[in-house]
Amino acid sequence: SAECETTLRSSDTHPDGYPTVEGVKAMAAEVKEKTGGRICIEVFPSSQLGEEKDTIEQTQFGVIDMVRASFGSFNDIVPVTQTTSLPYLYRSEDHLHKVLDGPIGEEIAGQFAEHGLIPLAYYDGGARNFYNSKQPIRTVEDLKGMKFRVMQNDVFVDMMSALGANATPMPYGEVYSSIQTGVIDGAENNFPSYDSSGHAEVAKYFTLDQHLMVPELVAVSKTSWEKLSPGDQEIMRTAARNSATLQRKLWAEQEKASEEKVIAAGAEVVKDVDKTAFIEAMAPVYEKYVTTPEARDLVKRIRETQ
Amino acid sequence: MLAGIAALSRLNGFLSRVSLWLAGAGLVFMTLIVFAQVFMRYVMNDSLLWVEPVAILLMSWFIFLGSAVGVHESFHMGFDVLLFFLPDSAGNWLKGLSDLAVLCFAIGMAVYGWQLMVRTWGTTLPVIRLPGGFGYMPLFTGGVLMTLFVLEHLLQRLSGSRAEAQQDAEDILMTEA
Amino acid sequence: MEYLILFGVFTLLMLIGTPIAFCLGISSFATVVWLGLPPLVVFQRLSAGISVFTLMAIPFFIFAGDLMVRGGIAGRIVRFAGSLIGHVRGGLGQVNIAASTLFGGISGSAVAEAAAVGGIMIPQMKERGYGADYAVNVTSMAALIALMLPPSHNMIIYSISGGGRISIADLFTAGIIPGLLLALALSFTAWIVAVRRGYPTEPFPGLAKVFRFLLESLPGMLLIAIIFGGVRSGIFTATESSCIAVIYALLVTVLVYRSMSWRDFVHATQQAVRTTSMVLLIIGMAGAFGWLMAYLHVAQISLNWMRSVSDNPFVILLLINIVLLVLGTFMDMSPLIIITTPIFLPVVSAFGIDPVHFGVIMILNLGIGLNTPPLGPVQFVAAAVARISIWEAMRSVWPFYAAGLLVLMLVTYVPALSLWLPALFRGL
Ligand code: NA
């Protein structure tokens, strides 16, 4: 049975070889094996089918079957993802995993169905950190008045003003030269992107403040999902869960490798950050975005997860 | 029939002029806000966060309005070498065929543009906090205008009253990219 | 079958004269329907394809170009170049190239350049006994310098077509040396032809006049320094520099030269709307077409095919150059950049060629296509200004083509010509 009866097309914005792409590929291999080659999953890496928001829409409309996207890209579609993407919500990656793999993870997943999406797995996107070309950042005061490129997302923008810095929207492709020439002072991202974008060359002060831990989601279109038999659905779920374990391992390796690479290249990684002050500065952000009793309860339960 | 076409022509002439003025105003306004963004960031050290999404919306409006005007004025760049070697009657026939294809696409733009608007109305555009459907409004509007404009050309062709615009040096200036 | 529909419908529509933008859109629409996918996606890609902030540079640079031509900035630059080097053999040809180089540093449009410089130079050249064919060929080839020197909105289109991650600042910088090299090659060719045809020299007007014309053209030319200096010193980004160009062109023409009336302004604005909405609609439609090419793995198929032909990057680049030159004869620059970049960029990247370097190759290659019939808009404008047919101009175009192709080969096979300067600036 060499021929695929069903081909599920999955989109990713990251390039081939990136942990998220490799994760879905591993899932594809397991699904193909367990269905005797009936169901194939084909990954389209490098934004070939569009940016995250576009490919989420395509998955909702049933144009493509699967999407891998950051929680941040679901913020304006599935409101609960905004609460779970709040800055400094998680103490560590371990804490994040415990939340996602427990009842809260199930609860979040349930909220996607009415938007035409079935979540299958939570992948790691690492922690996002500040980096800049001016000085090492240890305290909130160090950030004051600096210009940071952030994504066009209300929470990120409000987080920057709460820290006294200027959020500056900018296309990703212009960040390198803008840091180099001083249009902006820095940006924020995880270690692998800091390395692969070359930003480490122009912004050598990296602060491990872990302000955002935004999980990555693998979701399948409700239209495509309902065409699968319950048995195949189960195979998909199991394969997705297994791929998450692999993806998290690959992610940790990649993060470590990138960290070592940028340090070797001369980046200065600041680890003694006054994190309490950063967390305290987030009060207005939480006030603005955690408005309903349900959201307050969710934040409380996330914080209490041990 | 001819009276109907003439009425459509008058309506289209008006819509096209209004669209061109609105699109021009959009371009000028876009210039001003992007300049304000540079000024605020460099001089006032304070970024205007709404500039990027607003500028993108404006650009979307002026492109779809401007492209619709392009259908009305027939300035969209094409490859008409074959038409040049064919007799006029055959050329006219092929142009009618081409208009028909454009008409189908324009109707698709209006119909699916509307669907996209409806289906994304529940989401929110970041920073400017408008319903997501606003992003697809220019597409829908452009589709409606193009449908009207190309329909006029097609009807004129069918009734034999279509006069092709002559290309002059000014037109050539525009067919560059 | 789906490949046949996508490319077949596109070709058929193109042959019956359907505007390129709609050829792209309709063939995508037909393919999506054939595949049984929701047609919604075609229109989503169309809308998403133009909702990109970086694209804004295209309307701005085109708008600025329209303002500069209409407001007399181009004319003053030509006068200055004339006073400076008109006295060499075949001087007006040299003036034409020098003016194109200077104006090319503030405008990115080859057609605007051909119209602006040619509009002033060609009548003068004819009057002074130069062949109209010579005047057309010098004008149309020198106009390509505008594409290579920053600003160049076609480089932005390339960057976006390549996924938006290729640095525009790097592309702009990479075009400088190849652009100047092209100017040099054309200047040499124009001189040889002028000597052989015994074209005259112009009297030197004296340093005082050179200085006066320099002063007059300076406010316009200052834009080179403003764009370059502004980007380098971090006041604005490469994309934003396009907006600064509009504001500056307005300031100079309205306040300094006082040559821009309200009517001129309205006209320039409407012309810019026409040109840019045409270009950007093609970009949006190509977004849908490109989505289908990705969905159908066209890039992988062409990569495999190229690999089967050769595994030598030297040969692959030659092959791609030939394909682009052929396509460039009958198609326009921006749609070709948009359609072929997603196909060729993964291929050349697989062969280890830098995307910035490839961008410069592509712009120069397709630039030459702007001067080749049947579809040669730059050549068309120059010939229209000179009131001769394309075929009359073609008789003596060969040395100029040869110069252009020579520079293309140099740029293709000497990556340092493109990559040395960006690397230098990265290091600063
Ligand atoms: Na230029």
Ligand code: NA
């Ligand atoms: Na050509």
